[in-house]
Amino acid sequence: MEIISTVAGLREAVANARKDGKRIGLVPTMGALHDGHMSLVTKAKSDCEFVVVSVFVNPTQFNNPDDLRTYPRTVDADCARLEAAGVDVAFVPTVEEIYPEPDTRVFDLGPVAEVMEGAMRPGHFNGVAQIVSKLFAMVEPDKAYFGEKDYQQIAVIRRMATLEGFDIDIVDCPIKREADGLAMSSRNVRLSADQRAIAPQIHKELADSLDLVGKLEPGEVAAKVTERINAVPGMEVEYYQIVDAETLQPAADWSRPTVGCVTVWMGDVRLIDNIKYKAVAQA
Numbered sequence: 001m002e003i004i005s006t007v008a009g010l011r012e013a014v015a016n017a018r019k020d021g022k023r024i025g026l027v028p029t030m031g032a033l034h035d036g037h038m039s040l041v042t043k044a045k046s047d048c049e050f051v052v053v054s055v056f057v058n059p060t061q062f063n064n065p066d067d068l069r070t071y072p073r074t075v076d077a078d079c080a081r082l083e084a085a086g087v088d089v090a091f092v093p094t095v096e097e098i099y100p101e102p103d104t105r106v107f108d109l110g111p112v113a114e115v116m117e118g119a120m121r122p123g124h125f126n127g128v129a130q131i132v133s134k135l136f137a138m139v140e141p142d143k144a145y146f147g148e149k150d151y152q153q154i155a156v157i158r159r160m161a162t163l164e165g166f167d168i169d170i171v172d173c174p175i176k177r178e179a180d181g182l183a184m185s186s187r188n189v190r191l192s193a194d195q196r197a198i199a200p201q202i203h204k205e206l207a208d209s210l211d212l213v214g215k216l217e218p219g220e221v222a223a224k225v226t227e228r229i230n231a232v233p234g235m236e237v238e239y240y241q242i243v244d245a246e247t248l249q250p251a252a253d254w255s256r257p258t259v260g261c262v263t264v265w266m267g268d269v270r271l272i273d274n275i276k277y278k279a280v281a282q283a
């Protein structure tokens with residue numbers, strides 16, 4: 001595996017692979033790799049002959065300076081894992097390499113970016129669009145892989161790709177969970193032992209709510225899940241919304257596939273998770 005830190009080096013490595021007729025897969029990450037990321041790498045390797053993984057904590061998508069400061073950084077361990085997984089290139093640039101000058105682009109990301117994370121974290125999705133569009137332009141991959149834990153992020157990236165005319169197959173990969181159900185996240189390492197012990201309750205409440213589909217309205221289910229999670233000491237729901245799986249606008253009924261998206265604060269750690277609800281015929 002080559003560890004590359006310059007855009008010129010990255011372009012050259014990818015151009016050589018393309019010359020050899022290889023399909024290029026890109027897995028963008030912010031490092032602190034866990035098994036969830038590695039499942040994207042496995043999928044990329046099964047689809048493509050040349051896999052690039054970027055490891056870059058992108059400052060423009062953090063609307064909270066403390067979150068950026070405390071975001072876990074484990075580059076050496078990340079590269080060792082990527083090498084063992086048979087990745088071809090780990091792209092590990094500096095902030096100056098990616099942003100030689102401030103990125104002032106503002107993307108028209110539309111309604112998918114206005115709700116939930118978009119409403120709670122102003123500027124976050126514009127920052128995601130900035131970095132992912134740069135990576136797409138640098139690598140020009142055939143396929144790019146993203147985890148469904150950040151369900152809304154995938155919709156935003158699809159929108160950005162359409163706006164910018166990228167002809168890239170965006171592949172969503174299922175959430176990877178710990179054995180006790182907690183969604184894998186780089187932020188989990190910041191939980192105390194006590195917080196970690198109760199954190200799986202988030203997924204349990206979401207999973208239990210699957211039984212309520214068709215019995216209660218989506219808004220009522222969301223209120224119930226919120227109440228149940230808030231009843232767990234040390235947990236505070238920022239939002240739980242059940243939205244149309246495609247438009248991400250609040251669902252009025254169960255006639256179409258929906259997704260329940262949650263954000264929970266445990267102390268100063270912000271965890272997100274989601275669950276898919278099946279559509280049911282309306283009475």
Ligand code: PAF
Pocket residue numbers: 028029030056058061128131132150153
């Ligand atoms: O999901 C992430 O880790 C980041 O938002 C991404 C897509 C790598 C962009 O920085």
